[in-house]
Amino acid sequence: MTDISLLDALRTQRSTRRFSPQPVPDEAISSILKAATWAPSAGNRQPWRFVVVRDPALKRRIGEWYDQGAGTAYGYRQRGNAPQENREPTFSDVPVLILVCIEAVSTNPGPGSEFFRGASIYPAMQNLMLAARAMGLGTRPTTLHRHHEADIKAHLGIPDRVDIAAIVPLGYPGEGEHFGGKRRKPLSEVAFNDRWGQPLG
Template structure:
């Protein structure tokens, strides 16, 4: 099943079909446990203290993940060539990895597996890279926990801005 999900990721477009990616599939509970600690650290010390933070479904779902991150049976860490802050670290860099992440998540949900794209761990990038043995010339793009939804909690209500507000016909 993981191979199927990862194969879907590999079908994604990338600049010049360069496929500058690598995917670390963390299944070792000890590694996930360490990642969960760093994940929670960002929540405790930065995110939860943001003055603009509202008690919204999105915020509650993010908080739920903080509590349950270590229970995810699999964490996929998509990586991309180009270390943070280098001249290869641009918006275009991300454009060659995030389509693959979306493919991965869509394939997962098609198989009944829940996921979420997360970036909290990027605040511990150096430590995450060392723990996972990521080469210097790569950076992590995000972390995607995968698992079967327990059904105990559902977080409905993440809304989208309406079409009229965001689409400009012919010019802005």
């Protein structure tokens, strides 16, 4: 575990795209997942489930579906046809894939209830990514697998009542990667004082 403050982790955690082949210790994975379970969830129902994938054949297969999803989303057919800026290492090159799943649980009906499902998994994913950052490990939220979610669920025996909300690749940052340097809008564009549009001051 590196000695890093919470605010430093928040400031420097960013999406890692290239990973070192160096294996991730089992204890680090357990600690990261434990931190994920410290997240809040609606009614404290804790609907998160995690599938840790390290089997090379499974990573390759999931990666193929992810790449196809990327192709559909960005309008190219095969990885090799992707524009240069969209070409990045495949999931096969990542030591660990964490499938961040959400089990269907009943939520109180009412205004905003449609938000509660997502709102009950993304804090856990963020905890996971920040805990990884504290250990010097890179992550990235990914969702393009959703184009082939049914295939992935069938392949891994994930029940119908469970959604794969995201797939988070996990590993030590590869060449050219660094923490920090996020591109974000200035606070003045996104935060207001008392009324919409009034500068915060």
